[in-house]
Amino acid sequence: TQLLEQSPQFLSIQEGENLTVYCNSSSVFSSLQWYRQEPGEGPVLLVTVVTGGEVKKLKRLTFQFGDARKDSSLHITAAQPGDTGLYLCAGRPGGTSYGKLTFGQGTILTVHP
Amino acid sequence: DVKVTQSSRYLVKRTGEKVFLECVQDMDHENMFWYRQDPGLGLRLIYFSYDVKMKEKGDIPEGYSVSREKKERFSLILESASTNQTSMYLCASSGSGPETQYFGPGTRLLVL
Numbered sequence: 386t387q388l389l390e391q392s393p394q395f396l397s398i399q400e401g402e403n404l405t406v407y408c409n410s411s412s413v414f415s416s417l418q419w420y421r422q423e424p425g426e427g428p429v430l431l432v433t434v435v436t437g438g439e440v441k442k443l444k445r446l447t448f449q450f451g452d453a454r455k456d457s458s459l460h461i462t463a464a465q466p467g468d469t470g471l472y473l474c475a476g477r478p479g480g481t482s483y484g485k486l487t488f489g490q491g492t493i494l495t496v497h498p
Numbered sequence: 499d500v501k502v503t504q505s506s507r508y509l510v511k512r513t514g515e516k517v518f519l520e521c522v523q524d525m526d527h528e529n530m531f532w533y534r535q536d537p538g539l540g541l542r543l544i545y546f547s548y549d550v551k552m553k554e555k556g557d558i559p560e561g562y563s564v565s566r567e568k569k570e571r572f573s574l575i576l577e578s579a580s581t582n583q584t585s586m587y588l589c590a591s592s593g594s595g596p597e598t599q600y601f602g603p604g605t606r607l608l609v610l
Contacts, residue, residue: 394538416597427502427588427601428541473540477597484529484592485556486599488541 388412389476391489399497401463406492408474409456415479417450417457418486422471464496500525502602504589509607517576519605521589528594530572532556532564535586535604547572579609 390409398404408417416435420428432441434450434457441448445468447460457474471493475486505520523530529548533541533556543556545564553564561583565573572591576583586606590599 389540391540418597425507425603427590427603428599429601430598433598475541475599484594484597484599485531485543485546486597488533490538490540 389474389487389489391474391492393492394490395493395495397495397497398464400465402496404461404464404494406459406472406474406494407456408458408476408489410476411455412476413454413479414476414487415454416477417454418475418477419448419457419459420473420475422473422491424470428471428473461494464494466496466498469494469496500600502589502591502600504587504602504605506605507603509605511576511579511607511609513580513609515576515579515609517579517607517609519574519576519587519589519607521572521574521591521602522570523572523589523591523600524570525591525593525600526569527591527600528569529592530566531590531592531599532562532572532574533588533590534558534583535588541588544574579607581609583607584609 418433419431422428432448437452437454439450445462474489502523531546532544547566563575589602592599
């Protein structure tokens with residue numbers, strides 16, 4: 386099983402601060418996704434990155450896929466309390482069929498007003 | 499609006515009971531998945547199905563079985579529940595092309 390290591394596991398910051406969450410592996414992934422999960426709900430897809438070196442922006446969120454397609458990062462600028470939640474990265478291993486994903490352990494983000 | 503529903507949000511069962519968790523999707527998706535989510539461990543795949551009556555083991559299938567008699571419905575079965583199966587169970591579905599997985603709200607199972 387290919388592993389995805391997410392860091393940090395917990396992040397507690399004040400409103401307006403910037404933060405970065407990392408997702409690393411020794412394996413290559415054909416694509417990588419970031420999900421956000423709020424309490425009592427299932428994860429919801431934020432973005433999919435496919436090409437090595439790709440950068441995608443979603444308002445204050447910036448996602449990057451490493452050149453070698455083994456790692457990814459999520460950067461949030463000027464965090465707001467509404468960003469609070471569990472962030473999960475998920476990779477699709479090369480050669481995998483049927484849409485199987487490998488998930489990282491998750492990062493619990495708390496943004497204080 | 500896409501929807502994945504799970505039969506229960508909370509369940510309390512006793513050790514040794516047989517437990518059924520139901521999942522229904524309305525998107526005509528081929529693939530369906532069952533995960534369990536535990537603190538610090540992320541989502542771990544139990545079983546998945548890529549077609550009716552087809553199933554494949556995930557990373558942690560021991561103690562579980564599944565059933566997919568209809569395309570829209572995927573059931574997770576705990577033949578004899580044990581306390582170490584206390585967890586959050588998440589169902590997801592995805593289409594044959596894009597790999598976006600759509601998740602249900604989860605079932606929090608407590609085995610006493």
